[in-house]
Every structure is written in C-alpha cells, then in structure tokens.
Amino acid sequence: MSGPGANPTPESKAEVDRAFEQLYRDHLKDVYSYSYYRIGNHHDAEDLTEQTFLQAYRHFARARRESDGRPLRPWLIRIAHNLAANYHRDRSRKPQTPLESIEPPAAQHSTEDLVEGRAELRAVIENLQELPDDRREALVMRFALGMDNREIARAMGKSDGATKVLIHRAIKQLQELLEEEGAPVEHG
Amino acid sequence: MDEIRIENLLADALKPVDPPQRMSDRLHDTFSAITDAAASDLSDWAEELTESELQSLRDPRNWIRPVTALAAGGVATGALILVGFRRRSRFRG
Numbered sequence: 001m002s003g004p005g006a007n008p009t010p011e012s013k014a015e016v017d018r019a020f021e022q023l024y025r026d027h028l029k030d031v032y033s034y035s036y037y038r039i040g041n042h043h044d045a046e047d048l049t050e051q052t053f054l055q056a057y058r059h060f061a062r063a064r065r066e067s068d069g070r071p072l073r074p075w076l077i078r079i080a081h082n083l084a085a086n087y088h089r090d091r092s093r094k095p096q097t098p099l100e101s102i103e104p105p106a107a108q109h110s111t112e113d114l115v116e117g118r119a120e121l122r123a124v125i126e127n128l129q130e131l132p133d134d135r136r137e138a139l140v141m142r143f144a145l146g147m148d149n150r151e152i153a154r155a156m157g158k159s160d161g162a163t164k165v166l167i168h169r170a171i172k173q174l175q176e177l178l179e180e181e182g183a184p185v186e187h188g
Numbered sequence: 189m190d191e192i193r194i195e196n197l198l199a200d201a202l203k204p205v206d207p208p209q210r211m212s213d214r215l216h217d218t219f220s221a222i223t224d225a226a227a228s229d230l231s232d233w234a235e236e237l238t239e240s241e242l243q244s245l246r247d248p249r250n251w252i253r254p255v256t257a258l259a260a261g262g263v264a265t266g267a268l269i270l271v272g273f274r275r276r277s278r279f280r281g
Contacts, residue, residue, distance in 0.1 A: 017223045024219065032207035046211045053215060057222070124194075124201040143195075143202040175194050 020060050024053060027073055030145045031080050037140045038084040048087060052080040074154035077141065081155060127177040135170035142167060 028049070035048040056063075056079055063075050128136055134156065141147045141155060153163040 021219065024215070028207055028212060028215075029204055032211075033204045036205045037202065042208065045205075046208065049207065049211065050215055050218075053219070057219065120197060121201045124197045128198075128201070139198060140202060143198040144204055146204075171191055171194050171198075174198075175191065178194070 016061050016064070019064065020057055023056070023060070023072055023076070027076055028053075030073060031076060033144045034077055034080050034140060035084065037144055038080075038137070039087065044087065048080060048083055051083050052076065055079050055083070070154075071151070073145075073147070074151045077145070077147070077155040078157070081137065123178060123181065124174070127174055127181065130177055131170055131173055135166060135173065138163065138166050139170050139174075 031052050032045060032049045035052070036042065036045040039045050039048060056076055063072060067075065128139065131139070138152055138156065141152045147155070149160055149163050149167070152158075152167070153160045156163065156166075158166065
C-alpha cells in the first residue's frame with residue numbers, strides 16, 4: 001500500500017502520520033455513525049469504517065494540502081458516502097432499519113410515556129427509510145453527526161443553498177409521512 | 189406537529205453510535221503497522237546511502253551517465269544481433 005505523499009522526508013512523513021492519527025481519533029465515531037445509519041448493521045458498518053480510513057490514509061497528504069486549513073470531516077464523510085453507494089450497488093440492498101440502537105428519550109418518566117416515546121422514535125426511523133437517499137443522508141449528517149449546512153454541502157458535493165433546501169424538504173417530507181401515518185407523535 | 193418537534197425527534201432517533209472497541213483496536217493496530225513499516229522502509233533506504241551519494245542523486249547532471257550507459261548498451265546489443273543475423277544468412281547462402 002502506498003502511503004501518503006511522494007518521497008517524503010522522515011520528518012514530514014511522521015508529521016503526516018501524526019495528523020492522520022488525530023483525524024482518526026477525532027472522527028472515528030462520526031464515520032462509524034454515518035456508516036451504521038447508511039448500512040443498518042454493525043458488521044458491515046465496521047467494514048465500511050475500516051475501508052473509509054484506509055482510503056483516507058492513501059490520499060491524506062494531498063487532501064491536507066488541498067484543504068487549505070478547512071476541516072477534513074466532510075472529505076472523510078464523502079469517502080464513506082461513496083463507499084456506501086458502492087456497497088448498496090454491489091449488493092442491491094436497501095439500508096436496513098437500525099431499530100436496536102434506539103434508546104427512549106431520557107426525559108421520559110412513566111411507563112406509558114416510555115412506550116409512547118419509543119413508538120415515536122420507531123415511527124421516525126421507519127419513515128426516514130422512505131425518504132430519497134440524498135434527503136436521508138443529509139438528515140443523518142445533520143442529526144447523527146451534528147454537521148452544519150456548509151459541511152454537509154462539502155460532503156455531498158452540493159452548494160450551501162441547495163443543501164439548505166434539501167434539509168428543509170427532507171424534514172417537511174418526514175413530517176408529512178408521519179402525519180399521514182397518524183404516528184403517535186405528541187405535540188411539543 | 190411542527191418542524192421543531194420533528195427536529196427534536198430526529199435528534200433523539202439519530203444518536204451518534206459508538207464503534208465497538210474491538211474495531212477501534214483493530215484499526216489502530218492496522219495503522220500502527222502501516223506507519224511503522226513505512227518509517228522502517230524509509231529509514232533503511234536512507235541508511236544505505238551516504239550523504240554525498242544522496243547529494244549526487246539529487247543533481248540532474250549525474251543522471252546523464254546512466255542514460256548514456258543504457259543507450260550505449262542498447263546500441264551494442266543491436267549491433268550484436270545484426271552481426272549474428274548476417275553470419276547466419278551467410279552460412280545459409
């Protein structure tokens with residue numbers, strides 16, 4: 001496997017490796033969360049996360065040079081996004097629903113509230129799977145990874161404006177789906 | 189149901205997921221092995237050459253001699269093939 005950069009001096013190579021290790025520490029959870037919500041099972045999410053970081057390592061030195069000091073998380077998520085697309089194309093699979101990961105909200109107290117809260121979240125996750133891929137991905141990036149519009153735009157290769165519209169429409173569509181279904185959503 | 193409510197539900201439903209510890213360990217080991225191997229290769233290669241050899245390798249003027257030697261070798265090989273071909277033609281004739 002060819003490492004980052006061409007003919008680096010030992011110092012610069014060590015520096016690049018240290019920076020990559022930092023990137024890995026900072027964003028392992030982001031890449032894993034994204035992979036998990038795209039793929040829907042832990043086993044394949046692990047594989048996707050590993051592949052993402054291996055590919056990132058190969059191109060890290062160049063990405064660092066070209067990033068001009070901007071955060072590399074969108075670049076990393078874009079790699080995971082492309083690999084996830086290949087995964088679905090190769091296997092012709094739809095993402096599975098990761099229901100087992102959902103915990104009831106901490107604010108719930110009574111058993112009735114707990115059950116209702118769980119049903120709400122289940123309805124949200126199930127209807128999320130009905131959204132077009134780009135809308136669902138944008139919501140995963142926003143809510144699971146806490147990315148802002150600009151980061152999501154870079155990760156998806158869209159403009160900031162188009163991303164803002166995409167997220168707005170995704171939330172609107174989800175809202176309509178939940179209302180059509182008559183999901184047990186309490187008004188906050 | 190308003191948008192804020194949907195956003196709150198999404199924040200609850202799409203919580204970040206912790207990667208399994210075994211995967212973090214495995215990935216960390218993989219990168220340690222890759223970076224150690226790369227550092228070791230680089231160090232071995234550098235140790236085999238003296239500073240003056242490294243200097244001369246960087247100087248493009250010193251690239252002419254190996255190129256000339258390769259070209260001369262190519263011409264000599266061509267000439268030998270030609271001589272051999274003519275000799276075989278003469279024996280057949």
